[in-house]
Amino acid sequence: xxxxxxxxxxxxxxxxxxxxxxxxxxxxxxxxxxxxxxxxxxxxxxxxxxxxxxxxxxxxxxxxxxxxxxxxxxxxxxxxxxxxxxxxxxxxxxxxxxxxxxxxxxxxxxxxxxxxxxxxxxxxxxxxxxx
Amino acid sequence: xxxxxxxxxxxxxxxxxxxxxxxxxxxxxxxxxxxxxxxxxxxxxxxxxxxxxxxxxxxxxxxxxxxxxxxxxxxxxxxxxxxxxxxxxxxxxxxxxxxxxxxxxxxxxxxxxxxxxxxxxxxxxxxxxxxxxxxxxxxxxxxxxxxxxxxxxxxxxxxxxxx
Numbered sequence: 001x002x003x004x005x006x007x008x009x010x011x012x013x014x015x016x017x018x019x020x021x022x023x024x025x026x027x028x029x030x031x032x033x034x035x036x037x038x039x040x041x042x043x044x045x046x047x048x049x050x051x052x053x054x055x056x057x058x059x060x061x062x063x064x065x066x067x068x069x070x071x072x073x074x075x076x077x078x079x080x081x082x083x084x085x086x087x088x089x090x091x092x093x094x095x096x097x098x099x100x101x102x103x104x105x106x107x108x109x110x111x112x113x114x115x116x117x118x119x120x121x122x123x124x125x126x127x128x129x130x131x
Numbered sequence: 132x133x134x135x136x137x138x139x140x141x142x143x144x145x146x147x148x149x150x151x152x153x154x155x156x157x158x159x160x161x162x163x164x165x166x167x168x169x170x171x172x173x174x175x176x177x178x179x180x181x182x183x184x185x186x187x188x189x190x191x192x193x194x195x196x197x198x199x200x201x202x203x204x205x206x207x208x209x210x211x212x213x214x215x216x217x218x219x220x221x222x223x224x225x226x227x228x229x230x231x232x233x234x235x236x237x238x239x240x241x242x243x244x245x246x247x248x249x250x251x252x253x254x255x256x257x258x259x260x261x262x263x264x265x266x267x268x269x270x271x272x273x274x275x276x277x278x279x280x281x282x283x284x285x286x287x288x289x290x291x292x293x294x
Contacts, residue, residue, distance in 0.1 A: 003268040010272025015280045018231070030193055037192050038185030045184050050177050054269060061246035061262040068273030069235030075274045077230035079281025087225045090143050091232035094150055095221065098157025099237030103244030105158075106165035110249070 002055040006063070009053035013044040013065045014072020070095075144224035156220025160191040160234050161241030195221040195234045239269075 020040055024032035048054040048065045056062055074092075077083045110116045136147045145153075164187055171179035196219045223229055243262070250258050 003264055006265055006268040007272030007275070010269040011276030011279075013276070014273035015276035017233075017235075018277055019280050019283075025197075030197055033192050033197060034185070034189040037189030040184075041188045042181035042184035045180050046177060050172075050180055055265045059250075061250070061258055062242045063262060063265045063269050064235075064239040064242045065269065066233075066235030066237070066239035066242070067266060067269045068276070070233050070239060071270045071273035072277030072280070073231035073233040073235070074277070075230070076277035076281040079278050080284040081230075083228055083230045085230060087144055087229035088232055090145060090150075091153060091222060091224045091229055092236055094153035095157045095232060095234065095236040096240045098154040099161040099240035100244045101154070102158045102161035102237070103165065103241035104248060106162055106241065107245045107248030109166060110245070 005053050006055045009044075009048040010065060010068030010072075013040075013048060014068045014076070016040045016044060017069050018072055018076040139226075144226075144229060145222050149222035149224075152220045153222050156191075156195040157234060157237030157241075159220075160187075160195060161237045163187055163191065164238050165241055165245050191234065195219050 017040055021033065021036045024036040026032075028035070044065055049056070054063060054065055054068075070092075074085065074088050077088075078085060133148070139146050143150075164183075167187060168180065168183045171183045173179070175182065217223060217227065221232060221234055223232060243266070246262075247255060247259060
C-alpha cells in the first residue's frame with residue numbers, strides 16, 4: 001500500500017508542478033517561477049517527505065519526489081506537445097551525471113566535514129553547547 | 132574556441148557548452164539540496180523544509196530553468212538560428228523541442244547516490260535493490276500525473292479564442 005501512496009504522492013507533485021509552473025511563469029515572469037517553487041514544492045515536500053507519503057525509512061536509500069517531477073515533466077511534454085522521448089535522453093543523462101557527482105561530493109562532505117559529524121562529548125562545553 | 136564549443140551537434144541535440152552548463156547546473160542544485168535541506172529541517176522543523184522549498188528550489192529554478200522573455204511577454208527573444216535563446220543552465224535539447232528535462236532528475240539521482248554512499252559495504256547491492264520498487268512507484272506516479280496534466284492540451288475547448 002505504501003507503494004501506491006508513493007505513486008499517488010508522485011502524481012500529485014508532478015501534476016502540480018507542470019500545471020502551475022508554466023502558467024505562473026508566463027504571467028509573472030521570474031518572480032512567478034520563484035513563488036511557484038515556494039508554494040508548490042513546499043506543500044508537496046510537506047506531504048511527501050515530512051508526513052511521509054513517499055515511502056522512505058531511516059537507513060535506506062532516499063527516494064525523492066524529484067524523480068516524480070522528472071518523469072512528469074517528460075511525459076507532460078510528450079502528451080501535450082507531441083515531443084519525442086529520445087530528444088530528452090541527452091539532457092536527462094547530463095542531469096543524472098551532474099546529480100550523481102553532487103551526490104558523491106555531498107556524501108564525502110557528510111563523512112569528513114566537521115560540521116556534519118554526530119554530536120560527541122564537547123571538549124569545551126561553552127563553545128559546543130547545543131550542537 | 133567558444134565558437135567551436137558552441138557549435139550545435141545534430142545527434143546530441145545540444146552543443147558542448149550546453150553539456151557543461153547542464154552538468155554544472157545539475158551539480159549545483161543537487162549539492163545545495165543534499166547539504167542544506169536536511170540541516171534546515173533539523174534546525175527549523177517542517178517550517179525549515181517549506182522554507183527550503185522556496186529558497187533552494189525557487190532560487191535554483193531561476194538559475195536552471197528560467198526562460199527568455201519577461202513577465203507578460205513570454206514569447207521570448209527570437210534567435211537568428213530559429214527558436215529562442217535559452218538562458219537557464221539546464222538546456223532543453225534539440226533547440227527546445229525535447230520533452231521538459233527537469234532538475235528534479237538531478238536532485239533525485241543525487242539523493243539516491245548520496246544514500247548509496249552512506250550505506251556500509253556489503254549491503255549496498257541489497258539496499259539498492261530494495262529501493263527499486265519505491266523508485267519505480269515514484270516515477271510511475273509522476274508519469275501518470277504528468278500525462279493527465281498534459282491532456283488539458285487535448286480537451287478541445289476553445290475558450291476566449293485560445294488555440
